[in-house]
Amino acid sequence: MRIRHIEVFYHVYREGSISEAARNLFVSQPSVSKVLRHAEDQLGFPLFDRRKGRLYPTDAGTELFREVSEIYDRVSALNRTASNIRGRKGGHLRIGVLPSLGFAIVPPMVAKLRAANPDASFDLSTLHSEEITTALLEKRFDLCIGFDDEFDDRIRCQTINAVGIALLAQRGMFDDNAKAISPDTLDRKEMIGLRDSGPVADRIEVYLANAGVEPVVAISAQTYYVAAELVKLGAGFAIVDGFTAKRFANEDVQSFALDRSPTLPFVAMTLAEESGNALVEDAIATLTSLFG
Template sequence: MRLRQIEAFRATMNTGTITGAAHMMSVTQPSVSRLIADLEENLGFRLFDRKSSRLQPTEEASRFYQEVERTFAGIDQLEHVAERIRQEQMGLLNVFSTPALSASLLPSIVKKFHETHPKTEVRLDVRVPMEIFRQLQANTGDVAISNHAAELPGVVQEPLINAVFICALPEGHRLAAKEVITPQDLEGETIIGLSSEGPLNWNKIFKTFEDKGVMYHKWLTTQHAETGYAMVAEGIGIGILEPFSARRWSKIGVVIRPLRPKFDFAFSICFSANKARSSIAQDFAQIVREQLKNDPLPFQC
């Protein structure tokens, strides 16, 4: 029994005709007929009965086809694995990132990576943290930068930084004259809320305000810090936001000040626990670490 015979049988089952199978396999109809006849001889039972101009699979053929499909599913998986290996050999790096980090931290890192790996193709996939972790569990990514989460099966999280969040103010706001912002300073102000999604528990910030008796307005909530910065720039309210985007937004209508007491959240470099790390993935992770060391985030002390 040869693989080509099995392919001819499978193609005939899938198309319902010798003609369709021949077209699928890019061979002649007599070639398909010969392959199936040889397979029947090897198996010791008939696979098809001819009724009018159609082929009718026998009961034995239907049972045999189920096993063939299971076998080919494994072959398809091997092809996917081979494709990933070929891509790595050609220099393909699949990077996952959260929306905020993709627009703030990643551009300079990708630029530096390209300078040292000019032949490597980079695919940057932007997703929310829990979706990033699901992709790593499925072994579809090489490296990711995300908020740190509780221990997850199939995911390795290496600590990157505990980022201290900053206070973002509209230009001309009364609090822009202060060097440091405290919760009491925000009394009566509109605070742009961030949805408590994924591993970041944004609510701990607002609970602290409430515990201190600070009364504020919160009528606008968004799940992305970049949107929060844009709303601050428009003068809608004040944001307690991630610091990665702070310098860029300070050039386009946002005043950045430290908030005390500090609120910090952990970020990590992540890998799949079930996939060997490529050298280019490790190089990329090292550039990320060096970037944060050489260009520290604002107001982290």
């Protein structure tokens, strides 16, 4: 089937009539009928039964529509992308960011970039630490923002700052007046743990092991925001990165520093071989000015 066949078949199937399909496609009814007949001739089987002026999909047509609808959606997405590219004037930046940094870092950065360059456009997505290298190498993103700088030499890492880890708990669970919590107080206490959550979770695990304490993981969550939301609902305490702790601390949830806790860098990452993208460099400079 050609793209035009797919387009006409899709609309005839969805609308159930040639007249409605023609209206949606902004063409004449004879034109739609001609393309539909040509599609059936090419395929070698009918797509619709024609009874009393109505079109009813054949079993073959229904089976084919499942595939056609996916292709049509892809073509529509392609056309939207082409339209977006055509309308860009001030550059376009595709940013991938860890979920825990998504709220704290990217919105103020993009807002400041837009204020300086109103014609710039942005595509923002979240990804996990283990996806960053592949995403950059496949050129799905121009810039990634995450924790740690232990990437291979194909990735250029620029450290913006460092962030610590913190303990989140409902008020009253620990001494509200404490400036920092000793890890000893966490031994054998039930907590909300993090699984498969990258370098921050790794640092937390090493920190607790070095302190010789072993909290009981009663609930295991994959993201910091789920863990923090569980804290807010009274399901236990959690150890998270400083950005997540700052975002969720309020009159009901308290953030505590942890004695002798580690810090880890948060970094801007690009392909080492890519250089000279002014919008990328502006974004990194903006990150540094806001959080450096």
